[in-house]
Amino acid sequence: MASLIYPAKPQPGDRVAVVSPSAGLPGLFPQVYELGLRRLREEYGLEPVEYPTTRIMGADPRDRARDLTEAFADPDIAAVLATVGGDDLITVTPHLDDEVLRANPKPYFGYSDNTNLLNHLHRLGIVSYHGGSVLVHLGRPGVLHPLTADSLRAALFTAGWYDLTPAAEWGDEPRDWHDPGSLADEPAMFPGAGWRWQGPATVVEGRTWGGNLEVLHWLLAADRVAPAASLVGSILLIETSEELPPAVEVYRMLRNLGERGLLAGFPAALVGRAKAWDFGRRLTPTEKVDYAQDQRAAVTRAFAEYQPDAVLVFDVDLGHTDPQLIIPYGGEVRIDAVSRRISVRY
Known part of the structure; x- marks a missing residue:
């Protein structure tokens, strides 16, 4: 696998870019967005800098x-945070200036449709961060979830x-963003049952890829997607969205990764966690x-067919559920199936 670099981290007091490369939902839900910005300032001591298309739905991909590109190029910007996901960032990445991104690597935070950009940065040799949303997580009703808050703080500053x-x-x-009054109430929560482990009792270390x-x-x-040979040894990171894909489609998508030689x-x-x-x-x-x-059965089936010796850890809080743990994308991860411990290097 090609070497990847960790960009320098911001410090409290720094300016950070807030962008909407997927969807300009801050324009539709300003009360949620402003709550997220306020917490970015008050909880993390960072000064958000909004870019022209951040609140515009349907902005031109260019x-x-x-x-x-301008967020990465600006020497006064220490990190870049996505406001939310969407469904067409795949039309945006071809218009990026890759030379600017390579010359000015910065921590980028996003998930869901932002997988397009995380993968793009990975191919440029830059570690980014799967997770973090100004609307969904910083704008969480009630209070920040403590696991989300601590993980994001560690990923930003350490x-x-x-x-x-x-x-x-x-x-x-989640609460309904169309109802501004719902921001005062905690979302419904359910008891956790811990992670679910499958596979050999061993320790695996590697750099992540997926989304x-x-x-x-x-x-x-x-x-x-990079050639399969260049991703050998990577730890796959996967999660599914609010579109709730059926298990048969989850299996088929993973099967297709298997046929590509990836799994x-x-x-x-x-x-x-689904x-x-x-x-x-x-x-x-x-x-x-x-x-x-x-869904767990579908993932298990695909790996049994293409990589039966893999260690699988299910129900990790890294995707579309609450709380959300930040995972370095292209960064180092250690999965200890003996002591059942997961560590990431931010």
Whole structure:
């Protein structure tokens, strides 16, 4: 695998870019966005700098790419944070100035559709950060979830090893952003049952690659994934979105990664807790349990066929559920299946 560099970290008091390369949802939900900005200032001591397309829905991909390029080029910007995900960042990355990004590496935080940019930076040799959303997590109703807050703080400001912690409680039923009054109320939370481990009792170390599984499939179709040989030894990072893909599609997407030669090269995978509820699909508690179980079975089946010796860790809080742990993308991870411990190097 090609070497990747960790960009220099911001310090409290620094200016950080706040961008919407996927969707300009801050323009539709300003109350949530402003809460996120306030917490960025008050909780982390960082000064957000908004770019022209941050609040614009449907902004031209070239304009969004310009904002990203300028954020990386500006010597006064210490990190870049995405406001939220979306569904068309794949149209933005071709317009980026890669020479500017290479010459000015900075920590980039985002997930979901931001998998497009995380993968792009990975191919440029830059470590980025899977997780962090100004709207979803910094704008969380009630208070910041302590696991999210601590993980984000460590990822922003520190460079050492950090032990991930299983969530004692978790949620996937957010408050309705259309109701400003809902920001005062904590979202519904459910008891956590810890991580689920499968595979050999061994210790695996490597650099991560992956992201949102649906977006990875788009990237494969667009031929924007590095050759399988260059990713051998990587630890696969996968999670699914609020679109709740059925288990058969999760299996098929992973099967296709297997046919590409990718799965056989991954000695381990961190699998995000499956989001199993959305406003358009309000599954019952029993249906949610069944959905998550079916998804775990689909992942298990694919790995059994293409990489049966892999260590699999399920229900890690790294995707579309609450809390959210930050994972360095292209950064180092240690999975200890003996002591059942996961550590990441920020």
